[in-house]
Amino acid sequence: MSMEDAAPLAGITVLEVGGFIAAPFATLQLADLGARIVKVENPTGGEPVRATGPFVAGESAPFARFNRNKESVALDLKSSGGRDAFLRLAATADVLVENLRPGAMAALGLGYDDVRNVNPRIIYASASGWGQSGPLAAQPGLDIMAQARGGLMSITGDPDGDPAKTGVPICDLVCALYVALAVTAALREQAHSGQGQHIDVSLLESGVSLAVWEAAKYFTTGEVGGRLGSAHQSMAPYQAIRCADGYVTVGAVTPKTWKAFCTALDLESLLEDTRYADSFSRHAHRDELIASIEAATTARSTAELVDALEVAGVPCAPIADYSDVFTSAHLGERDFFWDSSHPTIGTVRQIGSPMRFSRTPVRRGPAGPVLGADTQTVLMSAGFTSDEVKALVEAGAAAEAVLTDVPGHGGHEAAGPTRPRDHTAPVD
Template identity: 70%
Template sequence: MTERTAPLTGVTVLEIGAFMAAPFATMQLADLGADVIKVEHSIGGDPVRQTGPFLGTESSPFVRINRNKRSVALDLKSPDARRAFLRLVERADVLVENLRPGAMGRLGLGHEALRELNPRLVYASASGWGQDGPLASLPGLDIMAQARSGLMSITGHPDSPPAKVGVPICDLVCGLYLALAVTAALRERDRSGAGQYIDVSLFEAGVSFAVWEAGKYFATGEVGGPLGSAHQSQAPYQAVRSSDGYVTIGAITPRNWQAFCGALGLTELLTDPRYPDSFSRLQNRAELIETIETVTSGRSTAEIVERLNEAGVPCAPIADYGEVFTDAHLAVRDFFWDAAHPTVGPVRQLGSPMRLSETPVRRTAAGPVLGAHTREVLLAAGCSEPEIDHLIASGAATADGK
């Protein structure tokens, strides 16, 4: 994949990010062709660099979530390093950051200050709770956002301890919203010529998922709770027991319900007065699932999936990640790919779900060594070799991890 074909080619993005939300957002932009310059602290860099497992001395998570980026290592508390950073800002299109609200302002790098320097700059902030409001100053990690957003109240099984979603969903979707907002702001800048400020929080990102719960609460006042794998509003739509595990089913439309019952020899359910439609089946879900499992528990997952696939009924086995990462369908679609890294060799990557027919996403390099691009980026921004040497000698910058 060549960089010139990607849709955001020519867009320069500065990232001051740590851990997940901002780096995940800029990974999307980098995949789409943006030149993402990851500005990290000169000592240690992004804390994810210290997160295992490790490939040699490099963090395995880091080299995946920071692919297709360049690394510049600067201590932004140093006046000299800040001046060098401001040269990058003058030429940038986007800045993405996820420091605690107010931290960028205390460095003299808040939106208002940078807008004076570069009125075309799109400035995007991710935070736990947003840039204002009574919670804004509090630390906010993914699990806190999952807790306060209601997600943990509906995750897991009834009468079980609280459970979070298995991946850092608030972090990740905050990053996706951030990337979407940046592309929208760039489109607006095409019309107006001016940048703008973007404020996205993990909290609101988590609340935005409550589509079914909001439909119920704002209509009836009912507060949802955990349902295991079952759907909030339809049945049967959940995992059911097989002889060797579980299989997920979704037989909620009239056509799929009829095909489901026919495929598993449950045709008596089609005339049962308790189950004429999906809403009625929801009201009688406990009895319905018990009846379905009298059949499915005597058959293997593979047999059930085969029968339901033949009947055109939505279903799937529950895969672990060992199976996912070796999945034949994903292999045919070339989802996984290997990114080059200068010290650890090829690094297997999760593919981008965005498949653009004419301007495909980039597949270039794994996450860079700390400061790998400090010198080349600062030279391109107008810094002189002596200035860069001074920054490195003073500890205000790092080049090539040294």
């Protein structure tokens, strides 16, 4: 591949400090886009997802996916040697992404001002639960708390049911995507100004930013949205509809699709009902409407209903579980899932990037690295000598992975990083 056709962020170096989702998922996007990601981890155990199952050959399966296309450097950031080594790495990096609790990096001597002193061009992105300032800033902030404080749990679930979070950690993931978007924008600006800046993205504000329908309603009428199950906030029918053997989601909210929907189900009488003249009116009478619709749909199977609606041109889809998703013929045809390599696990099936470029495709490299796999090569590429690296390891300020042959396995086993037995971990 020529440089012209390289991934869009090829040549950009990003340092990552953190764990779980916000920082690693943000840098995953940057890694897929071609940036070099140097993941700096605690030499004792690494970042927390390494201890999260399921495990394959002793390695975390989630970690191998969250951290593909990255390099692992094990540094004790609480030690003077580890901190100094990190600053030497930061001096030549383009971006730093971290999601420690606000103030934790500064307490280590690695806050934005500390790093800017060695690299004025650095783009320093901080992801946190509540932001770098404000009354909540110092509080622990996990995804479920952000969903709770951000209103998402108040509108998720059945009307008469318990509060529910979304099935995926949406605030963590959206925060990560905003971090990645902000970093790419800051890189564009940096190219013109030659200056870096600090980026502050929170789980809370990321979650609240998704409340587009709720904000329109509240700021216009003062009405507060509530739980509606699978239904839309203001239009109908736009929800899961019961069939004889399950549910089908439908979205018949335009005049054209509403007419096609009623015709396909032999419900033309609904077209004459003034209560259902438009999607907003239909929503106001949704209980009666859905009862009339399901009287017809429960006589059909999921497959029969989907076939009828697809022929009529009505947006619809059956509800798939993840065994259906991960074996989807459509996604298979589009080559969405792909296999990466790992020195211990072997082949790791990856979820693809949804970003598709006609000329500069995203990168499909190795699975998440074993802890400390790249300590020596990364440090030496930053100007360290082999003796300096050895001294850091001997002092416990750094660690290196040791891969040993596994008899009869045809591969390697990660024996873990070399380090002294009693070792103080950095702030997580």
